Amino acid sequence: MSLAQFEREVLGDRLGDNDQIWFPRWLRRYALGIRNGLVDDLPVNKDLVVKFSRSLLANGAPAWQRWQAVRAVEFYRDFVLRRSEPDLSEMVMILARLGRKERNIDLEAPPTPDELAKLRGNFNRNEPLFIQTMRGEMRVLHYAAATEKAYVRWVKRFSKYVNSGELDQFDEKDIGTYLTSLAVEGNVSASTQNQAQSGLLFFYQCVLGKQLGFLNAVRARRSEQIPVWFSRKEIDRLLVHFVGVHRLMFLLIYGAGLRHKECRRLRIKDICFDEGHIVVRNGKGEKDRITFLPELAIDPLKSQIDVAARLHRIDVDEGYPQVYLPYALARKYPNACQELAWKWVFPSRQRCRDKRSGQVWRHHIAEEQFANAFKIALRHAGIPKHGVPHSLRHSFATHLVEAGTDISTVQKLMGHKDIETTMKYVHVSHQLGDSIKSPMDTLVHDRELRSRQTRH
Incomplete structure (x- = not known):
């Protein structure tokens, strides 16, 4: 997948340490909003990037993070797609100016511990560590509270289904089997099955950093009620x-x-x-x-x-x-x-x-x-x-x-x-x-x- 190529490019000498950490996070979030990220090459156009930035704004992302997120997509366009269009430079400059005004510091500097702590918020320390990590990542990437609640619930249910807390040992086949069981045995709706898939994709791609291929699962029928x-x-x-x-x-x-x-x-x-x-x-x-x-x-x-x-x-x-x-x-x-x-x-x-x-x-x-x-x-x-x-x-x-x-x-x-x-x-x-x-x-x-x- 092109996401894997992107991560190899990120680790080169073109980016600073801070961008090497954050760029993959932002691109995974961008990918998950486009056909759940299950594509070889992610489409990049101005409308999609604007929509991505606005979704971050609606969920409370400050300008310096939106600046970094758009730059991540721009980097993907340049070094993976090998293209120069669309031109995102104006958007990058506007967000950079807003970001400097908000933080009043160098944007290239990594977030301070206090800033990261504020982004991640509080956790229930009785939850498994992988769930706490997932919550932290979702808050850093400014997912809505309702989305966090739903995604965490599906990851917990999947963990119970496979009877293990070591979820990194499972792959596309196991996820596909679980999604099939939801449709065949659980008789869930298509929207419920899609929500479960999105939650598991976020966990594996954004938390574990694991690239997933095609998910072969029986799809729930979309009702016409x-x-x-x-x-x-x-x-x-x-x-x-x-x-x-x-x-x-x-x-x-x-x-x-x-x-x-x-x-x-x-x-x-x-x-x-x-x-x-x-x-x-x-x-x-x-x-x-x-x-x-x-x-x-x-x-x-x-x-x-x-x-x-x-x-x-x-x-x-x-x-x-x-x-x-x-x-x-x-x-x-x-x-x-x-x-x-x-x-x-x-x-x-x-x-x-x-x-x-x-x-x-x-x-x-x-x-x-x-x-x-x-x-x-x-x-x-x-x-x-x-x-x-x-x-x-x-x-x-x-x-x-x-x-x-x-x-x-x-x-x-x-x-x-x-x-x-x-x-x-x-x-x-x-x-x-x-x-x-x-x-x-x-x-x-x-x-x-x-x-x-x-x-x-």
């Missing part, structure tokens, strides 16, 4: 069973088309009462967008922000003024984490210690709270559908199109890159329309018509 959505009458029946914070979250998820996570992660500064809209930051695909601020949600939202402000004052008085910010923003705006504008609209009732940084602060409301309230409301409303909070987002899109809203407008409100994705949210109740009827209904109608004609 139609997601659940609710009619307008069902929305009315559901809403009466929500109170307080959960009612407000219902109004925002359905009324603004928010994802459940986007609703929980709203910050006070992103609610624009005068303009009548909500700014959704870092949505799926690291995209920002603007959507409705439902009129019915305005008064309860102002009351909820008052609650968040009171909790903020309590936290400040008790010496806990901070709130989570991505690492780069925390460095760029060192006082922003103590400002009310950056606090969560839906703060947790209690402060907690962040597992990664060890910092004590008040996080946003937990995922389970609204999800559990939603289950209870479904039962009390007597709606026999297997709905989840995301079903409200499907209902939002469907009802907008039923009301005559242009599909491209719905696409922008939903934050979809591809209109085909939006079409999946517009369900059969609209597609069939009133002009098309079941042949059974037509048969009954014809029979009744003939009967009336015979009587006359």
Whole structure:
């Protein structure tokens, strides 16, 4: 594989010691985002590199690390692909300038022990050493906390499957057998199997530094299920069973088309009462967008922000003024984490210690709270559908199109890159329309018509 050639080139005399250590890390992360890295030559173009840099930014990578990551791809382009295009020099210069401003030191110098410790965060020392190492690598490469949790879980399950903690003795055949067992015996979905594969690829390529070839596994079938959505009458029946914070979250998820996570992660500064809209930051695909601020949600939202402000004052008085910010923003705006504008609209009732940084602060409301309230409301409303909070987002899109809203407008409100994705949210109740009827209904109608004609 070309990754192996890259690592041989890195060990030459062209790079300093720091780059020799970090370049393979960054290129493996780049490779894992492109067909899971299972290719002979990695494609390198400006769009892919920009997307790679932006994904690092969204996960909190400071400019000096993004500078180093882009240089790693540039080095791969020059000495493995033997090409001069695309030209990445402008991107490298911009990131270098930002990086010097952030660190105020020589970028070529290796990260200090304090910087590395901050990147790696805290660990559960009761976990196996290889899991602690994996967590450290994922944090250094700025993977999201949810991704870390999922990948670690799959590596632990694989370790249990092979009944060994010495995972470096296993190879593509063993991983392929495990992935096959997930599909055949575990009957998992295609997305679950892909997540397991990605977690194991990261562990073997980024932690153990082991190059893997083709994974021969029976692939789980990708389902073509139609997601659940609710009619307008069902929305009315559901809403009466929500109170307080959960009612407000219902109004925002359905009324603004928010994802459940986007609703929980709203910050006070992103609610624009005068303009009548909500700014959704870092949505799926690291995209920002603007959507409705439902009129019915305005008064309860102002009351909820008052609650968040009171909790903020309590936290400040008790010496806990901070709130989570991505690492780069925390460095760029060192006082922003103590400002009310950056606090969560839906703060947790209690402060907690962040597992990664060890910092004590008040996080946003937990995922389970609204999800559990939603289950209870479904039962009390007597709606026999297997709905989840995301079903409200499907209902939002469907009802907008039923009301005559242009599909491209719905696409922008939903934050979809591809209109085909939006079409999946517009369900059969609209597609069939009133002009098309079941042949059974037509048969009954014809029979009744003939009967009336015979009587006359």
